[in-house]
Amino acid sequence: MAAKKPLNVVKIRKMKEQNERLTMITAYDYPSAKLAEEAGVDIILVGDSLGNVVLGYDSTIPVTLDDMVYHSRATARGAGNTFIVADMPFMTYHGSTDETLRGVRRLMQEGHAHAVKMEGGLEIAAAVKSIVQSGVPVLGHIGLTPQSVNTIGGYRVQGKDAADAKRLMDEAKALEAAGAFAVVLELVAEETAAAISRELSIPTIGIGAGRECDGQVLVFHDVVKYASPYMEKRFVKTFADVGSQIRGGIEDYVNEVKNGAFPAENHVFKADEGVSESLDSLYGGGRSEEATQQNAPSASDKEKVGTQG
Structure with a gap:
């Protein structure tokens, strides 16, 4: 496959104008x-969903900036020709502008990201504007915002009634005005997501937000069912089941080691002719008779386990 050129924010906006769907994956x-x-x-x-699917936390809240820098840097090494967005983790953009920009700088310089993502709407618009003005692209994120799950009443669909739909529209417009290049809509009623997508000039990227968004995003581990146990989600389609294949492969490995089938003849390396005999002559062909006798079970030991002499 020929190497592709990474996108940039201008191309991403152009894709919306040309009705070309965006694909994003974690x-x-x-x-x-x-x-x-x-x-x-x-x-x-x-x-920061890496907290759930990689680090074993029950939410994204424990994820630190150091975690994000570490994983962003590793990801960038594997995808040098793809546009990479790194999440700003919990409470790293609600303090002073200087503190926020220090976190952004780390994700860009140390994590090698091309942009950052931030959860929230009106309350973070000023921070988004400051980051964009500093020269860093920002991806917005509204609807279900996992970092705020404790204040929004859990994992529930957003924008189902008129008042909540208007709130989401206002937040999306605030992010657009602040300079965000696109907005993620998570777990949003389809009609509300469609209206927001029509209203904004920047792309919307949905996850559990229906069919009318300008793009879609899914978690890597959901796409390939890489988890145990795997929890089914209504808004997710799994396209492969590598979890079962991985588990089955490891089980086969364990069984073959236990029964002596692995390693087989084709897995080993041979020494030069005569090496085995040379070692035997030097070291007595294995453990010495004295060592063998010392490790042999005594008559009393045999009696304890019912062994016949």
């Missing part, structure tokens, strides 16, 4: 990023 390390790039995705998101 990745958190070198091999998953490399596979995603080879598959042709437009954007890779180094999401």
Whole structure:
């Protein structure tokens, strides 16, 4: 497959104008990023969802800036020709502008991201504007915002009634006005997401937000069912089941080692002719008789386990 050229924010906006759907997937390390790039995705998101699917947390809240820098850097090494967005983790953009920009700088300089993603709407618009003015592209994220799950009443669909739909529209417009190049809509009622997508001049990227968004994003581990146990989600389609294949492969490995089938003849390396005899002559062909006798079970030991002498 010929090497592709990475997108930029101008091309991303152009794709909306040309009605070309955007594809985005999360990745958190070198091999998953490399596979995603080879598959042709437009954007890779180094999401703080790594807290759930890679680090074993029950939410994204424990994920630190150091975690994000580490995983973004590894992802960038695997996908040098793909536009990479890194999440700003919990509480790294709600303080002073200087503090926010220090976090952004780390994700860009140390994590080698091309853009950052931030959850929230009106309350973070000023921070988004400051970051964009500093020269860093920002991807917005509204609807279900996992970092705020404790204040929005859990994992529930957003924008189902008129008042909530208007709130989301206002937040999306605020992010657009602040300079965001696109907005993720997560777990949003389809009609609301469609209206927002029509109203904005920047692309919307949906996850559980229906069919009318300008693009879609899914978590890598959901796409390929790489989890145990795997939790089915209504808004997710799995396109492969590598989890079962991985588990089955490891089970086969364990069984073959236990029964002596692995390593087989074709897995070993041979020494020069005569090496085995030379070692035997030097070291007595294995453990000495004295060592063998010392490790042999005594008569009393045999009696304890019912062994016949």
